[in-house]
Amino acid sequence: MEFAAFAERVAEIEREPSDLGTVGLLAALLRDADALATVTRFVQGRVFPAHDGRKLSVGSATLHETVARAAAGSVTAADVEDRLAAVGEIGAVAADYEFGAQTGLGAFGGGSREALTVGEVQETFAAVADAEGDGSADTRGDLLFGVFNRAEPSEAKYLARLVTGEMRIGVGAGAVRDAIAEAFLDDGETGGDGGVPTADPSAAAVAAVERAIQVTNDAGRVAVIARDDGAAGLAEVGLAVGRPVESMLAQAGTVTETLADWETAVVERKFDGARVQVHAAPDGEGGLDVQVFSRNLEDVTHALPEVVEHARRHLAAPAILDGEVVAVDDDGTPLPFQAVLRRFRRKHDVDRVREEVAVEFHAFDCLHVGEPFDGFDGAEVPTASPVDLLDTPLRDRRRWLEAVLGDGVAAATETADANEIERLEREALAAGHEGLLLKRPTSTYDPGDRGADWRKRKPDVETLDLVVTGAEWGEGRRASLLGTFEVSVRVAGEDRYTPVGKVATGFTDDELERVTDRLEPAIGEADGQT
Structure with missing residues (x-):
């Protein structure tokens, strides 16, 4: 599958407001995907299976420099960071640029606009994860540049998101599970009208997929088994020593x-x-x-x-x-x-x-x-x-x-x-x-x-009076609001505070607006996104 086609289908999923419509579009994408395991992982923002220890290890500075280097015109990493502060999300920033700025031997991608495939992107990410030792940061940057330099803006949007591990398309584990069930275990037909497919897979199909994902920790592998061997194949999937599963919680x-x-x-x-x-x-x-x-x-x-x-x-x-x-x-x-x-x-x-x-x-x-x-x-x-x-x-x-x-x-x-x-x-x-x-x-x-x-x-615990001593800006629609707060306690007998943790969940937009209005005048210094 060409990565441009993947990006187009994913963009359609991102725009879809209904849950059933999302599952229907996703099921249709999975049925059409030749690189099925990779596509199934990509829509969740995963490059490798959850149990796979490999990581891209690409920091924000490297990603920003890579986007700037591949973008047409005299774009700098600082320009990318300024744009990120304005729009709040690196995928949207990448989509604002035209790519293919370099050609020839120095472009690490041949400079051609030969269409990227999903498989090539995955192979590049695997090479990025394998880079180690002296000069590995430069190697990772060069490898990523090779794919960004061949990307259209619509592709770069999702390439950047994959590097950060956040696709932001409204697809969670439950949607992927249901889409696999709908695509390969039920009748393979989706309902809906107005051109948008919808899906409501059977409980038995969903349960079969869910169990297989639980024991494999890899929705991509489960999708392939469901396509090739159906429910009978999923039933044969078991635990494997060396492949961890998620912990049951209380x-x-x-x-x-x-x-x-x-x-x-x-x-x-x-x-x-x-x-x-x-x-x-x-x-x-x-x-x-x-x-x-x-x-x-x-x-x-x-x-x-x-x-x-x-x-x-x-x-x-x-x-x-x-x-x-x-x-x-x-x-x-x-x-x-x-x-x-x-x-x-x-x-x-x-x-x-x-x-x-x-x-x-x-x-x-x-x-x-x-x-x-x-x-x-x-x-x-x-x-x-x-x-x-x-x-x-x-x-x-x-x-x-x-x-x-x-x-x-x-x-x-x-x-x-x-x-x-x-x-x-x-x-x-x-x-x-x-x-x-x-x-x-x-x-x-x-x-x-x-x-x-x-x-x-647990026994009841006493509450603590804490002071907000630091904060991080939010992302997306909350990019202009403080969203994560470092909280500290006063050190006994001293005029200083020591951090004890961070608070980042449970706030409404209105609450964050009020807290930001109250704290912003007290910011003493800032680093990174502002």
Whole structure:
């Protein structure tokens, strides 16, 4: 597919006001796309699958310089930044310029206006992500220049957005899911009149696609399977060691409501740590090759060698485990969340920081067990591996976890007694943990879901009086308003403040206008977009 055709179809989707119309247009695009996996990812602003660790690593300065360099006329990076401040979004800025300013050997694209294809754009992005070492920033800039220099303004708009990872066309994960179902699992025909197709896929088709996306974390791959093999092909898709899935999440809840809804609950301590997913596969030499992924699906194996060592020592079989890494002091007392972040952010001197910040791994769920594992006896529990456990009730997943991991399983108590839950909460808080997690004993594991089957119970906390000490301008229609606020507390006994976090959500446009009017006269200095 030519990238110009992709851009034209995406622009039509961006203009479409209705949800059903968006899905219908998207389904039609997917049916027509030859580079189906790439197109499916591109419409979500993804260059690679969600589980893929590659990143473009292109900063705003490089992107602005590339746009300026490829634009016709004497355009500078400063001009691009000024235009960005005015319109608030880099795609709209790129669409304002004519490209193909350079030709010949120095143009890194031949200077021809030979039509770009979706495949060429993807190949370029892959090369950008692979660039490393000395001069890699220049290499990335040159590679991007090669495609911008061949782009029409309408194409440059979406090229720039893809580089930033934000397509801004009103297409989310749900729309992509529904479009795949409509395009390849239902009758392949869309309704609607007035020239705009609409789509309302069947519940069964949507469920089949959703499950496949959950276990693959790649809507592009799912679209290809749905097209080529239909619902039967999607049903065969399973978890794979080394391919992380999104974590199941908890919502807030009370003990009284929980017991009224479920009668009994599995009670676990809520750790003040960092969520991780441990993947262990056979290493070909009788041991296990272990990878550790963060909640954001980033590979953090190198930063957490003791978690790798623990898994190799105590796992009885290949597996995918869900758990938490907690920083502890010399006595094993949990340290604040900020301490464990020091480990996650460390790429160098890991051994030194390991001595400074020790961590422990607490596993609380098992998503997959691979071969060889002989299993165990138990009603309604599989007795042999390999097995995916996403659809297995929590009670039984816990049995699998305890059977496959010899040490490091987080304690859990199933009870219907509110008094016992209160006692467990007091013990958890006294031990330095955040509170409790309450889980429905029969709940399945739904990757990425924050449903009512898991509930977190934290103690009430005191409020803080904070001062706004910094802010960032918004984007798009909020480009002229302050949108993200740095908040700080006063340092005791000193005439200064220290930042404690940022606040960026929950504001209406009217509220942001009032806050901007109040804060703008107090801006002492500004950097970047103004």
